[in-house]
Amino acid sequence: MAIQRTRALVLRRQDFGDTSLIIVAFSREFGKLHGLIKGIKADYRRYGSRLEPLGLNDLVFYEKRQTSLQLISQCDLVESFPVLRERLAALTTALYWAELVDAVTSLHDPNHELFQLLVDALGSLGPIEDVQRLSRLFEVKVLATSGFFPRLEDCVGCRAVLPTTVVPTRREARLSARQGGLLCGRCGAKEPLAPLITRGTIATIRQMGRESWPALLRLQFTAITREELATVLQEFLGFHIDKRFRSLEVSMEPVGPVRR
Ligand SMILES: [Zn+2]
Numbered sequence: 001m002a003i004q005r006t007r008a009l010v011l012r013r014q015d016f017g018d019t020s021l022i023i024v025a026f027s028r029e030f031g032k033l034h035g036l037i038k039g040i041k042a043d044y045r046r047y048g049s050r051l052e053p054l055g056l057n058d059l060v061f062y063e064k065r066q067t068s069l070q071l072i073s074q075c076d077l078v079e080s081f082p083v084l085r086e087r088l089a090a091l092t093t094a095l096y097w098a099e100l101v102d103a104v105t106s107l108h109d110p111n112h113e114l115f116q117l118l119v120d121a122l123g124s125l126g127p128i129e130d131v132q133r134l135s136r137l138f139e140v141k142v143l144a145t146s147g148f149f150p151r152l153e154d155c156v157g158c159r160a161v162l163p164t165t166v167v168p169t170r171r172e173a174r175l176s177a178r179q180g181g182l183l184c185g186r187c188g189a190k191e192p193l194a195p196l197i198t199r200g201t202i203a204t205i206r207q208m209g210r211e212s213w214p215a216l217l218r219l220q221f222t223a224i225t226r227e228e229l230a231t232v233l234q235e236f237l238g239f240h241i242d243k244r245f246r247s248l249e250v251s252m253e254p255v256g257p258v259r260r
Pocket of ligand 1: 155156157158159160183184185186187188
C-alpha cells in the first residue's frame, strides 16, 4: 500500500454513512479515482477542503491495487471556481463537462491532456461567456483527447478526398459516428441517418482539433456551424459513450459502492 499525492477535480460525490464521503475524482497523475474519506462531514475544519463537486484539490491517498476504492487521508482545496456559485448557466455547464469526462474515462487511466482541458475549461467560465460555444469547443477537445476524433481528411467509405476550398456552405458530406468520420455524397447515401455537414463546419472541427484551448477561446461560429456542431457532436459523443458502457457491462469488475 503506497501513499500517493495527486491534484484532482471532484467530478461527483455521495454521502457514505453519516460522516463520510465517497468521491469520484479525475486526477492528473492517476486518472479517474474512487475515493473514500472517513469522518470529513463531522469535522470539515480538520481538512483544507469540503470536497465539493468541481473543486480542484490536492489529495493524499493510500493506493490499494486490489480494490477500486482508495482511502483519502488529506485534501486541500486549490481552486473552487467561484463563478459556479454565482451563475447557474456556468454551474450546469461545468456539471455537464464533469459528467462527460466521467463517461469517457476509465478508472486508473491517466490522461494529462484531458485533465488539463477540464481545468482550463472550468477556468474560462466567467460571468458573461457564451456557455453553448464553450461546450461545443469542450466536446470537440474531449473527442480529440480521448481518441474519438472523427476522420475528416477523406471519406471513411471509399477514401476519396473531399475538397474543402469551394463554397463553405455547401452541404454534401455526412458525418457518421458509426464509421468514425466523413462520408462523401455517394457513400453517405447508404447511411442517410448520418447528419449532413457543410464544408465550413468540417474546416472548423479540424481547426478545433488542432488548436490549444486558449487559442480556441477566440474562435466564433457562424449560425450554420453552430447548429451543425450541436447535432454532430451529440451524435458522436452519444455513440461512443453508449458503446463504452455496453462493453463495460460485460467486462467491468465490481467497483464498490459507487455505481453509475
Ligand atoms: Zn465515399
